[in-house]
Amino acid sequence: MKYLKSWAYKSVFIVLLSIFITPVLAFATEDNTPNFDALKSEFENNRVFVADFTHQYEDAFTGETESAEGKIWIAKERYKIEGANQLMFVDGNTSQVYDGSKNRLIISDYIEEEDDFAPSRMLQGVDDTYSVEEEHGENGETEITLTSDDPFSIFRTVTIQLNASGEPVEIRAIDQADNSITTRFGNGGFTDYSDDLFEMNVPEDAEQVDLRHGS
Secondary structure, rough: OOHHHHOOOOOOOOOOOOHHOOOOOOOOOOOOOOOHHHHHHHHHHOOEEEEEEEEEOOOOOOOEEEEEEEEEEEEOOOOOEEEEEEEEOOOOOEEEEEEEOOOOEEEEOOHHHOOOOOOHHHOOOOOOOEEEEEEEEEEEOOEEEEEEOOOOEEEEEEEEEEEOOOOOOEEEEEOOOOEEEEEEEEEEEEEEOHHHHOOOOOOOOOOOEEEOOOO
C-alpha cells in the first residue's frame, strides 16, 4: 500500500492533497447534496479541518492490513499530518517529511498518481467522473456515496460519513482492485485558517535531503 509503505520505506507519509490546489469540482446540478455542498464550502471559505485520525488499508488479495494513526490538519491548499515521531506537510507541489527517529527532513515533489490515500481529495469530490448521492439518518447524520464507472478512476466507490454537525467522521474507499481504505476521524472540527497551524517544527540540526527535480 503506497501510503504506509512509502512512509516506512521512504519516510513519506503518503500525500493527501492534489485536488486542494484546484477549484472544488462541481457535480451535476440535479444531485440533491446540500450537506456535501456545505462540506466543500468550508474548504472554499478558507477553513481548516483538524482531527485525530486512524487509517487502515486492507489488501483484497492477501487479506493483510496496515494501519496508522495521528493528527491531521486539512485546508484547501495544504495539509499537515503528525504521526508517531514523524511529521509531514504538503502544499500540493512539494512535500516535507520529518522522521524524528533519524532526525531527517526529506523534501520531494508531490506526485499525484501515488496518492492512494486522499481524504482531502475525497472530501472535496474526487473528480467529475463520480456521481454523488446523499442519504440522511434519523439523528442528523449523513452518508455521502461517490461512485464511478470509469475504469481509470482510482476508486470505484467512496463513502463519507458526516455527523449531525456536518463534520466528517469516516471515509471508506474501494479501489479498482477491491482493496479498502478506511480513515476515521475523532475530535474533529473546522477552524479558521492560520499559517501557525501548518508550521513544521523541525530541529535546527536535522539532516535535510532534497529530492526535488532540479535541486
